[in-house]
Amino acid sequence: MPIQQPSNQIKLTNVSLVRMRKGKRRFELACYQNKVQDWRSGVETDLDEVLQIPNVFLNVSKGQVAPNEDLKASFGTTDTDKIILEILKKGELQVGEKERHAKLQQQHATVIDLVASKCVNPSTKRPYPTTIIEKALAELGINITANKSPKAQALDAIKQLVAKQIIPIARARMRIRVLGNAKEAKKYRDTVVALIEEIEDENWSQEWDCVGFIEPGKYREIGDLLRNESKGRANLEVLDMAVIQEGEEAM
Template identity: 55%
Template sequence: MPINQPSNQIKLTNVAVVRLRKGKKRFELACYKNKVLEYRAGTETDLDEVLQISQVFTNVSKGSLASKSDLTGSFGASTPLNDIILEILTKGELQVGEKERSANLSQLHNEVISIIASKCVDPNTGRVYPTTMIDKALTEARAKELWSGVKDGKSAKALALEGIRALVKAQIVPIARARMRVRVVIGKAGKDKVKEYVEKVVEEEMNGGDWVAECDVEPGRFKELVELVKKESKGKGRVEVLETAVVHEGENDT
């Protein structure tokens, strides 16, 4: 299917631009912002709902369409227009205005701080830190590179994990991941091995031939614990998550 691009200009308003540089050329699509995000998340599959117009531009704001020679030179003469559009849509960068970018960054910043505060504690007391203290500690840790992840489209959760690593490394304040609380069910013979993987056994009892215990485990060892129980019990035991983050009562999160 040959590439067939009109050479005239098309004026559009209220558009979200997806931009991709291919070689030395810049190509853009005129889209609906929310639909771009939904398409990339897999919840929208209809391109007609994503694109304001099924054409490739060199500059959407000026209404300048990409020429056939630009497209063939960058994507190849045999590449269908639809495939070019899909490449730009999936690999291109979604452009936003300065005010919107600032608002998005502020929202992401607050979300990252909240995640870190909910997942970390002072290892000496088991209490969570206020979000204001986490924010200040990140600033003192000079974790500016953390926010560069926004350009890479990293999620708040991914950025929070990077932030936790930065805080642990900088040692501005004593900090550790809050422990997970799990229920372990395994045969009596596997009890001692499980205890080597958990930080604390909160409650335990024998139920028939099984050892049933509520335990606190460091998040980084959770998968190892699951594999151990599976192996030692030959698939008959189980590990259930009761709480993803155990903290002491009386903490403030302001």
């Protein structure tokens, strides 16, 4: 004889929890994975896409819904809609193991890509493949975490790589020249300069002539900007690849 499941039992799958302690009680919401952050950032506005069930729970895994007396005692109201909004705004998002692992993998890849894009072999002035960067970081015992920004971790990794020289490595910059009609260049000059780390020389005559240093990753962005703003009449030229030793400049 088959086992009959209780008719009021709801099975939740792919659930993310938002927890909040209010007074003497802890309350939980059952949400869809990745939707809470979308809602908090304003990307998602439909609560039906965020909540698996529009209820406030004491324990989601047990299906224990918070009774009205607990809601009243803790929140001063039994209005579920208001309470849900408060928990979504102020509660702590509990990330599942698979989600946490996926985030860490993404963080790891991002840090490796950042380090590879900002460094070169000082002899060849060419970047290393990400596989070599990853191996060098492993030899240094650098652990990438999900709790710190990729940029901050990449900066720390670069400092250690340059200091220890597990492989010959240095920070990279590209020396470029931008040439454009002076009258037209006044419209886009500030936008271009914002992408340049350091201006070496800048002259105005019939043409705007600007020489400066950029991160290699900015080259395509500047090129696209010039093509759009100058309608293809401005020129972008690579003059040289330069390297920066430790301590000369921060990221």
